Amino acid sequence: MNSQDILLDVRNVSQIFGGGRKQQLALEMIEQGVPRDEIQRQTGAFVAVRDASFVVHRGEFFIIMGLSGCGKSTLLRAIIRLIEPATGEIWINGRDIMKLSREEVRLLRSRETAMVFQRYGLLPHRTVMANVEFGLEVRGVPPQERRERALEVIAQVGLEGWEDHYPSSLSGGMQQRVGVARALSCDPQLLLMDEPFSGLDPLIRSRMQREFARLQEEIGHTTIMVTHDLDEALTLGDRIAIVRDGEIVQVATPNELVTNPADEYIESFVEGASPAKVLTARYIMDTDVITIQPDLTSLQPTIQRVIDERERGSFVVDESQRLVGRIWLQALKESASGASDGTHWIEKVEPAVSTSPDAPLFDVFPLVVGTRFPVAVVDSSGALVGQITKNKLLQTLMHDVDEDVDTAAPGVAAN
Ligand SMILES: Nc1ncnc2c1ncn2[C@@H]1O[C@H](COP(=O)(O)OP(=O)(O)OP(=O)(O)O)[C@@H](O)[C@H]1O
Ligand SMILES: [Mg+2]
Numbered sequence: 001m002n003s004q005d006i007l008l009d010v011r012n013v014s015q016i017f018g019g020g021r022k023q024q025l026a027l028e029m030i031e032q033g034v035p036r037d038e039i040q041r042q043t044g045a046f047v048a049v050r051d052a053s054f055v056v057h058r059g060e061f062f063i064i065m066g067l068s069g070c071g072k073s074t075l076l077r078a079i080i081r082l083i084e085p086a087t088g089e090i091w092i093n094g095r096d097i098m099k100l101s102r103e104e105v106r107l108l109r110s111r112e113t114a115m116v117f118q119r120y121g122l123l124p125h126r127t128v129m130a131n132v133e134f135g136l137e138v139r140g141v142p143p144q145e146r147r148e149r150a151l152e153v154i155a156q157v158g159l160e161g162w163e164d165h166y167p168s169s170l171s172g173g174m175q176q177r178v179g180v181a182r183a184l185s186c187d188p189q190l191l192l193m194d195e196p197f198s199g200l201d202p203l204i205r206s207r208m209q210r211e212f213a214r215l216q217e218e219i220g221h222t223t224i225m226v227t228h229d230l231d232e233a234l235t236l237g238d239r240i241a242i243v244r245d246g247e248i249v250q251v252a253t254p255n256e257l258v259t260n261p262a263d264e265y266i267e268s269f270v271e272g273a274s275p276a277k278v279l280t281a282r283y284i285m286d287t288d289v290i291t292i293q294p295d296l297t298s299l300q301p302t303i304q305r306v307i308d309e310r311e312r313g314s315f316v317v318d319e320s321q322r323l324v325g326r327i328w329l330q331a332l333k334e335s336a337s338g339a340s341d342g343t344h345w346i347e348k349v350e351p352a353v354s355t356s357p358d359a360p361l362f363d364v365f366p367l368v369v370g371t372r373f374p375v376a377v378v379d380s381s382g383a384l385v386g387q388i389t390k391n392k393l394l395q396t397l398m399h400d401v402d403e404d405v406d407t408a409a410p411g412v413a414a415n
Contacts, residue, residue, distance in 0.1 A: 006091075007190060007222045008056040008079065013088030015074050015246075019045025027087055036245055048074040049085070050246040056224060061216055063233045064226045066243035072226040073118055073194050075243065079224070080109050080192065092190065110138045114188035116196045118226075120175040122167040128154065128178050129163040135186040153181040156211060158204065172199040180208070184215070193225040197232065209236060230270065234258075234278050242266055254278045274362075275396060281364050282357035284396050285377045285386030290314045292332075294324050296343055299336045306332065312373045315384055316346050323384040325349055326373055354378050357385055361396065368393050 019026050022043035029039045036047045048071045056062045064072050077083040079090060081097065090097050097108060109115075114135060122131050132150040141149070154163060157177040167175050176199045183191055197205045213236060216223060227233050233240050234254040241251045242265075250262035258278045261267040292302045292314045302314050306329050313328040325346040335342025354376040355364050367375045374387035 005057045006055050007058045007060075007093060008224070009089075009091040010055070010079065011053050011089040011091070013049060013052045013075070013078055013085045013090060014047065015049035015071070015078055015083060016086045017046045017048055019043045023086060047246050049078060052088070052248050054241055054248060054251050056222060058222055059216075059220045060222055061213075061236055061238045062222070062224045063237035063240040064224065064243060065228060065230070065233045065240055067228060070243045071246040072228075072243055074246075076192055076194055076224065076226050080113055080115065081105050082115070110135070112188060113190045113192060114183035114186050116176075116179045116183045116191075116193040118194040118198075120167070120172075120179045122175055122178055122182075124167055127164050127166055128159060128170070131167065131178050132181045132185050135182055139186065149185050150181075153184045156184065156215075157181045157208065173201060173204065176200060177204075177208070187219065187221065189221060191221055191223045193223065195226055195228070198227070198229070212236065230273055231277075234273055242269060255280065255283055259283070276362040276365070277360055279361050279396065280357065281355050281359045281361065281377050281388060282386070284361065284392050285357070285388050286374075286392065287386045289374075289384060289387045291317045291321075291384065292327070294318060294343065294346065296327075296332075296335055299332060299342075303329070303332050303336060315349075315376060315387070317384050321383040323349055323354070323376055323378050323382060326376070328373075349376050355388070356380070361393070364388060364393070 014027060014030055016023050016026050023045055026039050026043045026045035026047065029043070030047060030050055036050065040046055050071075052075055054062075064075060066072055074083055078085045079092075081090075085098070088098070092108065092112070097105065100108065115121075123134065126134065129147075129150055132154055133146045136146040136149060151163070154160060157180055159174065159177055159181065162170065162174065167178065170178065176196060180193070180196050183193070197208055200208065209232065212223075215221075225236065234257075237254060239251055239253050240257055242249045242257070244265055250257065250266050252260070252262075255278060257266065258270050258273050258275060261270055290302065290305050290309065290311055292298065294316055306312075306314055311329070313326055313332065315326050316324040318324055325348050327342065327346050331342050331345030334340050335345070353367055353371045353373065355367055355378070357377055357379055364375065368388060368390055374389045376384055377386040377388060379385050
């Protein structure tokens, strides 16, 4: 990724509550690495966010996760200066927003970003409709257009028919959905969401999560979401920042978090995660696959390899590595003996026995179980990039992933 791809760059941001005139001293103590409790004891200042640095790429779904009180909301709010950070730089689209005037920050908030607050933050004297229209109104969108857009997003969050109700007559989960609709209505470049799904019952929750994943893919906006729900983080997040006591401990993809946790704390955090939901085909596939060209030249060495490696046969690929089919060992042998022309034994590989590198293992199980041949892993251009065997899958299921997974995957560091 080059710097063009970076939408948000947070550098050494700290946030301190209390401490009065001793705040400066507290900041110096942060730099010296003094523990939070000690800083509080000596200065009375509470370090809510400690020297946080991370980047978020355009189009990314970035998650901030951690236990209650660890500083997630504070960090999220600091990004658009709803809470003024005590120190640090925050670059959005190449501008250090710490240097913007009040008015410029107001414009940034209303034009480029949208926020879903943890406690809804709805305007009590406005109806659902008027709440959702609010952001568009601030941007000066004409009434008719505003209304149409509002109706669209109200439907997306499943609140049709509630347009004329006031927030006080809605349940918590419904109010939360109004908050989400209001944020979505503005098509923000950067969407900040503080536990937007936490008050929802499971069915609506997973429906909204799915809808969100779809929207993100379709519109390509950038989302930073706070959650304390591991499953939610692993399902939705491209990368996840884990926060403990105000500090970012690790920033990593779901795969990396589960297979290569930075320390014991993270390990205990992700312990409950099901590898089947998190790991993708890419992480367990063998890339050294036996293949042969469609004209079945070099039959003998291929047969030998199939026998040596106790495989079922060979995949057939064209010269650009695109998957053409598969051929069983028996057919290869017959072809080599000259008994018949083997090319008509090449079987087409149906979608039922192939998968994409990004498919979660959860979706790969039934394929592997359903065939004696290894499952082909095929990328979006149709090229064969690997295979998954029953053995490999079983090893993974038995948590034997560490030595098989490429731990050199990039991006484990906090940037
Ligand atoms: N305005 C404030 N003044 C003093 N302390 C505050 C203030 N806001 C937050 N804190 C403290 O900072 C810490 C982090 O709070 P924050 O709301 O960011 O946590 P959180 O991770 O979002 O928690 P939760 O998951 O419960 O929402 C907490 O200990 C909180 O008590
Ligand atoms: Mg919070």
